[in-house]
Amino acid sequence: MKNKKHKVAIIGCGRLGQQYGMAYSTFPDTEIVAIAEFNPERRKAVGQRFGVNALYPDAESMLKEIVPDIAAVVTPTKWMKESVIACAEAGVKGVSTDKPLAATLSDADEMVEACESRGVIFAGGNLARTHNHVQEAAQWLKQGKFGKIKGAVIANMGERISGGGVQSISAIRLFMNGDVKEVICWGNPAETIDTNDDLMGSSGIFIMDNGITVPFYEGNIVASTNPRTDLNTGQINQQKMGIDVWTDDSLLRWFWDDVKIFKGFDETGKRKKLDIKFTDWKWKEYGYLTSTMRSLINAIETGSELAISGHDLRQALEVAIAMKLSAQLGNVPVTLPLSDRSHTMIPADGRWLGKDLTGMPQTYEEALGLTE
Numbered sequence: 001m002k003n004k005k006h007k008v009a010i011i012g013c014g015r016l017g018q019q020y021g022m023a024y025s026t027f028p029d030t031e032i033v034a035i036a037e038f039n040p041e042r043r044k045a046v047g048q049r050f051g052v053n054a055l056y057p058d059a060e061s062m063l064k065e066i067v068p069d070i071a072a073v074v075t076p077t078k079w080m081k082e083s084v085i086a087c088a089e090a091g092v093k094g095v096s097t098d099k100p101l102a103a104t105l106s107d108a109d110e111m112v113e114a115c116e117s118r119g120v121i122f123a124g125g126n127l128a129r130t131h132n133h134v135q136e137a138a139q140w141l142k143q144g145k146f147g148k149i150k151g152a153v154i155a156n157m158g159e160r161i162s163g164g165g166v167q168s169i170s171a172i173r174l175f176m177n178g179d180v181k182e183v184i185c186w187g188n189p190a191e192t193i194d195t196n197d198d199l200m201g202s203s204g205i206f207i208m209d210n211g212i213t214v215p216f217y218e219g220n221i222v223a224s225t226n227p228r229t230d231l232n233t234g235q236i237n238q239q240k241m242g243i244d245v246w247t248d249d250s251l252l253r254w255f256w257d258d259v260k261i262f263k264g265f266d267e268t269g270k271r272k273k274l275d276i277k278f279t280d281w282k283w284k285e286y287g288y289l290t291s292t293m294r295s296l297i298n299a300i301e302t303g304s305e306l307a308i309s310g311h312d313l314r315q316a317l318e319v320a321i322a323m324k325l326s327a328q329l330g331n332v333p334v335t336l337p338l339s340d341r342s343h344t345m346i347p348a349d350g351r352w353l354g355k356d357l358t359g360m361p362q363t364y365e366e367a368l369g370l371t372e
């Protein structure tokens with residue numbers, strides 16, 4: 001298996017699909033054998049950019065001729081379901097998608113079921129929880145290295161709750177090693193509450209299935225110890241989403257950059273920062289997308305756990321929907337899973353329909369990788 005190249009197809013090769021393309025053409029054990037891209041000009045550009053001749057407008061026409069080992073579905077969300085299910089039916093070994101994976105819960109269920117029932121590995125996408133440091137720190141928490149988890153808090157849930165919000169929800173599920181079983185949420189401003197889209201400033205609580213209550217906030221919390229500085233600029237970034245998780249004597253702090261861990265207290269009672277060495281990892285240039293993609297490859301080769309799965313994305317979408325529902329009903333506690341699978345939350349236009357249909361098309365030169 002070590003020398004065998006996994007045959008990869010990219011379905012939807014816009015801005016994010018091209019990031020997948022760059023990473024899959026860098027890894028020594030993968031080769032891109034086909035691209036399905038709806039936009040004819042961009043199809044030509046990405047074919048040239050990644051040296052691929054097998055070019056198709058969509059998954060269906062591609063799968064008639066080529067069934068890859070791995071399919072990366074990076075279309076706008078509206079077309080993810082048909083592409084993921086077509087790949088599962090055609091017999092790929094693994095298929096990945098991105099967030100949000102669907103608007104309607106029953107669509108997300110069908111995607112998960114289509115893969116599960118055929119033994120196809122269904123991976124999530126470019127989610128920050130797959131960052132190697134986050135994965136490693138979450139393993140340490142799971143192993144009880146810092147003692148029993150006592151609490152957690154989420155800052156900056158993000159105003160798009162099936163977009164940025166899904167990032168926080170996915171990460172807290174990882175750190176807590178479990179699911180959200182109840183949600184109470186307040187929305188802001190008022191005019192965002194009764195809509196069917198994912199726009200809503202959100203504050204409230206998640207009650208996790210391990211019994212811990214996790215508050216979440218629309219805006220920032222003030223992290224008094226070592227505030228969330230941007231590692232590159234040294235500036236405090238007020239917009240960053242962040243999660244703190246604590247035990248009796250330790251605190252794990254993650255504000256999208258490296259995880260910081262504090263253990264014990266100094267003579268004034270302040271937390272003491274540990275000088276933690278995380279395991280080094282290859283292909284850092286693609287950020288946490290690397291970990292997502294490598295975890296899918298590992299899962300295909302060894303059956304190991306995914307850093308983010310399609311199931312995880314479905315669970316996160318369901319929590320986001322429950323948040324809006326709670327706010328709409330008058331801050332009512334909503335228990336999960338939701339029995340009504342017709343609940344729908346439409347993501348931002350650029351995610352739902354893609355950038356071409358929403359006035360932000362990528363130029364030919366950008367698709368060739370010549371300009372940003």
Ligand SMILES: NC(=O)c1ccc[n+]([C@@H]2O[C@H](COP(=O)([O-])OP(=O)(O)OC[C@H]3O[C@@H](n4cnc5c(N)ncnc54)[C@H](O)[C@@H]3O)[C@@H](O)[C@H]2O)c1
Binds near residue numbers: 014126
């Ligand atoms: N996880 C993250 O951080 C993150 C970041 C960016 C985008 N995304 C998600 O990735 C998806 C794509 O986003 P993007 O920024 O690359 O959008 P984009 O509009 O730049 O690219 C989408 C591409 O898919 C193509 N396409 C549309 N329908 C298709 C179909 N049926 N078959 C094949 N190709 C099709 C379009 O022509 C376009 O080139 C969205 O769902 C978005 O939410 C996630």
